[in-house]
Amino acid sequence: IVFWFLPYAIATGNAFIVKPSEKVPLTMMKIFEILNQLDMPKGLVSLVHGGKDSVDAILEHPKIKAISFVGSTPVARYIYSKGTANGKRVQAQGGAKNPVVILPDSDIEMSTKIIADSVYGCAGQRCLAASTIITVDDHKREIKDALYETVKSRTTGYGWDDGVSMGPVINPESKSRIEGLIQKGIDEGAKLLLDGRNTSISGYEDGNFIAPTILENVALDKELITTEIFGPVMSLISLKNIDEALSFVNSGSYGNMACIFTGSGANARKFRNEADAGNIGINIGVAAPMAQFPFSGWKDSFFGDLHGQGKHAIEFFTQTKVIIERWPNIWSRKF
Known part of the structure; x- marks a missing residue:
């Protein structure tokens, strides 16, 4: 930084x-x-x-x-x-509460892998980590199921060990805070699709580990949907179309990053023109600008x-x- x-x-x-x-x-x-x-x-x-x-x-x-x-x-x-x-x-x-929209016309297999990297890279402890994933027109749950399978396959552990894709959070206080927010989401009505709490890694039992977690159908009118979790937690919601998705993206108090995964140039153009965020990604999970461009952020x-x-x-x-x-x-x- x-x-x-x-x-x-x-x-x-x-x-x-x-x-x-x-x-x-x-x-x-x-x-x-x-x-x-x-x-x-x-x-x-x-x-x-x-x-x-x-x-x-x-x-x-x-x-x-x-x-x-x-x-x-x-x-x-x-x-x-x-x-x-x-x-x-x-x-x-x-801070940030970065939304990522995934449309049914995207490459779902590749998109879900990129999104998982964005959500869980650095155990979600970075300002450009994806947080709220918005599936659009996903009546058959193809996108949700693909996300679930991709996330479930990730391995949590000591970062230098072979095959590990995600390490611990920074300290015990962060672990406790994140686990408390997971419970808050459940109390607000979200479905715990994947629970990363109570994770123990052999040889590192005292580590601050939380495995990848997914909260589905997070309440749109409660507190967690607007709270920066800063941890390995995906908030998964479903909306009907790109207009509803944009309305949700623009309703937040943060404006650090917003991304969309789509195969449609028209949808991409609409999103980059209308999304209220300083860093916009099209088929990109972490919209980090190269050095010749400003690291933009809007609103709060x-x-x-x-x-x-x-x-x-x-x-x-x-x-x-x-x-x-x-x-x-x-x-x-x-x-």
Whole structure:
């Protein structure tokens, strides 16, 4: 995530401070071991650890001019409001509840495999993970059954073991929260099609494992359908047509990503024009833009006006200056 911002910041002449998540500090420590081998000016890139006190110190420091953030929506809103109140530029990327629509004219076998990778990659702990899967006109349950069989075949375990396709969630608190949300969905009327709770992996009995889970017919008027689970849980709903699917997609408070699987160019065009999300995927499960394009997010998925990556990042990390000069040999102005 840091590399959505860091290269652009130093390329435009800035020093850069990285404050990694206190839950996963080791990755950035390893990266800084590599960065320290480069012939860069001392202090150009710095690493600071800590929790909220460190965050507030950054947000309040008068010499820090801009803040980039990726995390949950409540924290993104806090970062944006406090940072801007202190006169800083802020780009704060928040949470997501990414919908994926699958139409009956799609390649169902391949589409369901791609969708499963999107939902359960990184155990669902990423901002572009698919969350709510919307099957359209699936009266014979061909799409649902294909999704079920694909998901059921995935293996949970220690990531370095052969054949494992999904590892644990980040910590015991996340495991407890996710399992609580699964139960909440059931209490709200959803059918537990595949239960990943109470998963035990031999040799790693104390691990924070939750196997792939599917909740079918999640209530559209209850809380779970709008809650970012951030875990290996698929919310599966059925709608009649693409118009109903688009209406559902656009009704959410988040706008990070929306994808559709279809064999119809007309449906694809309609979706990319009408879906209210910053990153749109057509027959793609994770609509992550390449570096030359901004990592867009809309609504409660982003606070700010210039996103990470692409031209947005160059503009964000640049303080513009306009200089107007004249050097005539003979002055033409008369007073």
